[in-house]
Amino acid sequence: MAEEKYKIVVFGAFGAGKSTLIQTLDPQAKHIEAECAGGSTTVALDYGRVQIGEKRVYLYGTPGQERFEFAREIIGTGMDGAILLVDATSPVDEFIDHLYCSIGAEKIPFVILLNKCDTVGAQPDAVKAHFNGVETKAVSAKDRRGARDALEGFIGTLRPHTGNKPSA
Ligand SMILES: Nc1nc2c(ncn2[C@@H]2O[C@H](COP(=O)(O)OP(=O)(O)O)[C@@H](O)[C@H]2O)c(=O)[nH]1
Ligand SMILES: [Mg+2]
Numbered sequence: 001m002a003e004e005k006y007k008i009v010v011f012g013a014f015g016a017g018k019s020t021l022i023q024t025l026d027p028q029a030k031h032i033e034a035e036c037a038g039g040s041t042t043v044a045l046d047y048g049r050v051q052i053g054e055k056r057v058y059l060y061g062t063p064g065q066e067r068f069e070f071a072r073e074i075i076g077t078g079m080d081g082a083i084l085l086v087d088a089t090s091p092v093d094e095f096i097d098h099l100y101c102s103i104g105a106e107k108i109p110f111v112i113l114l115n116k117c118d119t120v121g122a123q124p125d126a127v128k129a130h131f132n133g134v135e136t137k138a139v140s141a142k143d144r145r146g147a148r149d150a151l152e153g154f155i156g157t158l159r160p161h162t163g164n165k166p167s168a
Pocket of ligand 2: 019044061
């Protein structure tokens with residue numbers, strides 16, 4: 001049987017734990033930083049690969065700052081599924097709601113992972129209530145077993161990459 005491929009994009013605010021999650025899932029993950037015009041700002045991306053049985057998962061981390069909408073659009077092209085990573089130690093703000101709406105508009109499967117649940121201040125139930133009815137899972141991006149379980153569970157609900165869509 002041919003290997004199945006999945007492109008998964010991780011969205012989330014700056015500091016949500018995207019780089020940590022991808023690094024935990026793939027210790028060989030690449031963290032790429034590029035300077036924008038004039039060197040005034042840095043756009044950071046993450047890329048990792050995870051093998052789950054026959055399934056090869058390509059993980060892309062998007063820059064979290066508001067002004068990198070263009071980068072999120074490019075990275076999100078052709079994705080098979082999305083992860084919205086939310087820091088469960090902070091209240092949900094407008095930017096997170098914006099990411100949630102953007103992902104919803106793509107009509108692709110997604111899951112909300114509530115991160116930093118190893119922390120005393122984490123309030124996953126409050127975030128879950130905010131996204132009433134959407135599938136959420138409490139994780140810690142630092143915990144390999146839990147992070148992998150969450151990814152495996154999500155991938156199990158997806159169809160593999162068809163090749164009809166542009167790949168990145
Ligand atoms: N306690 C705890 N800290 C975390 C977790 N995930 C990320 N962090 C910390 O949160 C900060 C931001 O994480 P980072 O991966 O850089 O966030 P990014 O901006 O979304 O890529 C770092 O100091 C991480 O060590 C977690 O699950 N638990
Ligand atoms: Mg990062």
